Every structure is written in C-alpha cells, then in structure tokens.
Amino acid sequence: MTEGPAPIEQQRVLKTAIPGPRSNELHQRKLSAVSAGVSTGLPVYVERAAGGILVDVDGNQLIDFGSGIAVTTVGNSAPRVVEQVRAQVADFTHSCFMVTPYEEYLAVCEALNELTPGTGQKRSALFNSGAEAVENAVKVARTFTGRQAVVAFDHAYHGRTNLTMALTAKNMPYKHRFGPFANEIYRVPMAYPFRWPTGPSRCADEAFEQFVSQVHAQVGEDNTAAVLLEPIQGEGGFIVPAPGFVRRVADWCAEHGILFIADEIQTGFCRTGDWFACEFEDVVPDLVTTAKGIAGGLPLSGLTGRAEVMDSVHGGGLGGTYGGNPVACAAALGSIETMRAENLNARAKQIEALFVPRLQQLAAKYEQIGDVRGRGAMLAVELIAGAGDLTPNSALTGKVNAYCHSQGLVTLTAGTYGNVLRFLPPLAISDELLSEGLDIVEHAFAAAL
Numbered sequence: 001m002t003e004g005p006a007p008i009e010q011q012r013v014l015k016t017a018i019p020g021p022r023s024n025e026l027h028q029r030k031l032s033a034v035s036a037g038v039s040t041g042l043p044v045y046v047e048r049a050a051g052g053i054l055v056d057v058d059g060n061q062l063i064d065f066g067s068g069i070a071v072t073t074v075g076n077s078a079p080r081v082v083e084q085v086r087a088q089v090a091d092f093t094h095s096c097f098m099v100t101p102y103e104e105y106l107a108v109c110e111a112l113n114e115l116t117p118g119t120g121q122k123r124s125a126l127f128n129s130g131a132e133a134v135e136n137a138v139k140v141a142r143t144f145t146g147r148q149a150v151v152a153f154d155h156a157y158h159g160r161t162n163l164t165m166a167l168t169a170k171n172m173p174y175k176h177r178f179g180p181f182a183n184e185i186y187r188v189p190m191a192y193p194f195r196w197p198t199g200p201s202r203c204a205d206e207a208f209e210q211f212v213s214q215v216h217a218q219v220g221e222d223n224t225a226a227v228l229l230e231p232i233q234g235e236g237g238f239i240v241p242a243p244g245f246v247r248r249v250a251d252w253c254a255e256h257g258i259l260f261i262a263d264e265i266q267t268g269f270c271r272t273g274d275w276f277a278c279e280f281e282d283v284v285p286d287l288v289t290t291a292k293g294i295a296g297g298l299p300l301s302g303l304t305g306r307a308e309v310m311d312s313v314h315g316g317g318l319g320g321t322y323g324g325n326p327v328a329c330a331a332a333l334g335s336i337e338t339m340r341a342e343n344l345n346a347r348a349k350q351i352e353a354l355f356v357p358r359l360q361q362l363a364a365k366y367e368q369i370g371d372v373r374g375r376g377a378m379l380a381v382e383l384i385a386g387a388g389d390l391t392p393n394s395a396l397t398g399k400v401n402a403y404c405h406s407q408g409l410v411t412l413t414a415g416t417y418g419n420v421l422r423f424l425p426p427l428a429i430s431d432e433l434l435s436e437g438l439d440i441v442e443h444a445f446a447a448a449l
C-alpha cells in the first residue's frame with residue numbers, strides 16, 4: 001500500500017484572509033470556466049479534508065459545520081471509506097448492475113432493507129443522486145397504486161430535476177424561469193410550529209385537519225398515489241413538524257391506500273440521532289429515499305420499501321447506467337460500518353446536547369433569534385426582526401454567516417425566507433472544534449448586533 005499524505009491536525013488555522021490569494025486566483029478561473037448558474041457559498045478552494053477540518057489551497061484549516069450539506073456524516077475521507085474505495089477501484093470501477101451485476105450492490109440494498117424502519121420484507125434500488133431517488137419513488141408509487149397525484153408540503157425540498165423541482169416549494173433559486181413543471185403535484189401546509197398562525201400548541205391538529213381537507217377536496221384520496229414528506233425539512237429551514245403530525249399523516253395515508261414516502265435524504269444515516277428521523281415517532285414509511293450521508297461523500301442514493309410495493313414495477317422499469325456504482329457502494333459499506341462501529345447515533349445526540357444549551361443562551365440574549373430547533377446534529381436558529389415581530393431577518397443571517405466564514409468556520413444558511421442558520425457538523429468532529437465553532441457563532445452575533 002502507498003502511504004497517504006500526513007494526517008490533518010484537527011485544528012483551525014488561519015494563515016491568510018478567507019478566502020486567501022490562491023483561492024481568489026482559482027475563483028477567477030471558476031468565473032471564466034464554470035457556468036454562472038453554479039454558485040459557491042464560500043469560494044475557498046479545498047485541497048484536503050479529514051474529520052471536521054477542511055484544508056484550503058492557501059493552507060488555512062477551516063472548521064466544518066456543513067459536511068458538504070449533510071454528506072460527510074462519518075467525517076471527510078473517513079478511514080473505512082477510503083480503504084474500501086481504494087480496494088474497489090483497484091478491483092473494478094464499473095460493469096453496470098443492469099448488465100453484469102456485482103455483490104457490493106446487494107450488500108448496500110441488504111443494509112438499507114435492514115436499517116430502514118419496518119420489519120417486513122423490503123427491497124431496494126440504487127441511483128446516483130437524491131433527486132433521482134425521489135423521481136423513482138414517484139414512479140414506484142404510481143405503478144403500485146395505479147394513481148397519479150403526489151402531495152408535497154410547503155417548504156419542501158426534493159431536488160432540481162424537472163419532477164423534483166415541481167415537488168420543491170421554493171422558487172428562488174430552484175425553480176425560477178425553469179418551468180413548465182411536471183403536473184399532478186399538489187401542495188399542502190406544513191405543520192411549522194414557529195410560524196403557525198394560531199400558535200405552536202394548535203399546530204399539529206390544525207395542520208393535520210388542513211392536510212386532510214385539502215387532499216380530500218382538491219385532489220381526492222382515490223387519485224392520490226403518494227404523500228411525500230421530509231420528517232425534518234432540510235433546505236426549507238430545518239423545520240421540525242409539530243409532534244404527532246408525521247405519525248397522523250402516515251396513518252391517514254395507510255387508511256386510504258396512499259403511499260407515505262419519507263424523504264430521508266438529509267435526515268437519514270445517524271444525522272438526527274437515529275438511523276432515520278421517522279423512527280422518532282415510530283413511523284414506518286411505505287417508501288424511504290436516502291442519499292447524502294449514505295456513502296461518505298461518493299454519489300449514491302437509494303429507494304427502499306415494502307417488497308410488494310417495490311416489486312410491483314415491471315422488469316427493466318427502474319435503473320440507470322451508473323446507479324449503484326461499485327465504488328460508491330464500497331464507500332457506503334465503509335460508511336455504514338463506521339456508523340455502527342463508532343455508534344454515530346449516540347454521537348449525534350451528544351452533539352445536540354452540546355449545541356442546544358449554547359444556542360438557547362444566545363437566543364436568550366438576542367431577540368432576533370426567534371427559534372432554536374432541530375434534532376441530533378441537524379440544528380438551526382431562525383432569525384427574525386425582533387421580539388414579537390417574526391419578519392424573516394435574512395440580512396442578519398447573511399451577516400452572521402459571512403462573519404463565521406471570515407473566521408474559518410464553514411456554516412450554511414437555509415429556509416424559504418433565507419433566514420435560518422443551520423448546523424450540520426460531521427459526526428466525527430471533536431468536542432473542541434464544536435465549542436470553538438460555537439464561540440465563533442457567538443462572536444458573529446456580537447459583531448452583527
């Protein structure tokens with residue numbers, strides 16, 4: 001075996017301004033080579049990364065509170081992922097599972113069937129991206145039920161392909177000028193406690209009543225193939241549905257022969273302190289979509305569901321040239337092994353315990369922090385104009401985010417109104433880096449307010 005590069009010290013190091021001169025140079029190249037439609041939140045060019053640290057081309061070491069959008073849950077270049085990928089790349093890189101199959105694909109499907117909620121017989125299929133998994137969930141649901149309509153929620157994010165753009169709620173930047181969109185998609189209110197008009201305590205009941213009456217009156221149960229829900233909404237602002245809402249929606253779907261699809265692409269694989277966020281309310285979805293955290297950074301997605309549902313599709317109906325690529329599968333196996341061996345569900349809960357009191361202290365200090373929410377290592381604060389005025393404060397969100405970036409902390413924003421600062425650290429990050437990152441967030445609020 002060849003020796004890898006020297007290990008990366010798990011320490012923040014600032015050698016230049018952020019971004020530094022070499023990053024700025026590369027960014028000039030980006031502007032002339034890459035479509036302007038692809039933007040970057042923090043134009044610091046990464047050279048190496050491990051655990052909770054990103055090393056840029058100027059030698060700066062940044063603390064990672066983003067995990068490349070909830071992907072490197074096991075840490076960047078996690079040792080088991082690297083080892084399995086290296087071995088697989090040397091064995092073979094592609095044969096196409098639909099042509100000449102291989103065992104790694106089976107092993108990932110078996111792991112998905114075992115780890116997703118529900119004890120019955122399950123089947124899985126593998127794809128490349130989250131959006132592709134969602135597209136296939138809709139294909140399967142339509143085939144199985146013989147119905148067409150799909151119900152999605154306010155603030156939902158399901159991807160950027162044509163069908164998933166239609167399922168996504170937010171116009172800018174995801175949908176603007178990209179229509180026409182796929183039809184037979186219907187949108188209903190989300191049980192969003194912080195912004196529920198009559199207050200959080202009535203949110204679950206009223207949102208559920210509105211959901212039922214809108215599907216009944218505007219779509220018709222018998223026309224509805226599936227209800228698609230993120231058990232905690234991701235891009236929409238880390239909205240945790242009011243307690244009981246997910247469970248009631250899932251039960252109602254079962255009563256009406258409608259499939260309940262949990263989009264666990266962001267919430268899955270230990271992110272919220274469970275393998276899947278649906279487990280929190282003991283919900284067993286008919287179909288689950290997975291991606292992001294599944295393979296330690298390699299592109300892979302999955303669709304898992306009850307055997308009778310997944311097997312209802314005609315042979316050849318599901319697939320794709322690269323879906324379940326053997327290298328991506330090897331990465332997923334290394335990643336799942338890491339999650340089990342290092343008990344990353346427990347680690348996500350520790351991270352929650354470390355973060356939440358500090359975020360709540362900040363919220364007590366600044367009336368512009370309207371809400372602290374999330375679960376496990378999927379946490380956020382929602383910023384508003386001030387006490388009693390819930391006007392979204394995207395300007396402050398932008399300032400705080402930019403300050404964190406300037407200090408070498410990679411943070412992300414989210415939310416339909418761009419006023420949510422979200423935290424998605426890799427679960428391999430040390431407590432020291434977490435505390436240091438939170439210190440920077442505190443300074444950012446002090447500097448901005």
Ligand SMILES: *Cc1c(COP(=O)(O)O)cnc(C)c1O
Nearest residue numbers: 129130131157158159234265266
């Ligand atoms: C990111 C995401 C998607 C889309 O995944 P891609 O891999 O970017 O296509 C879909 N659903 C949810 C909940 C996501 O967070």
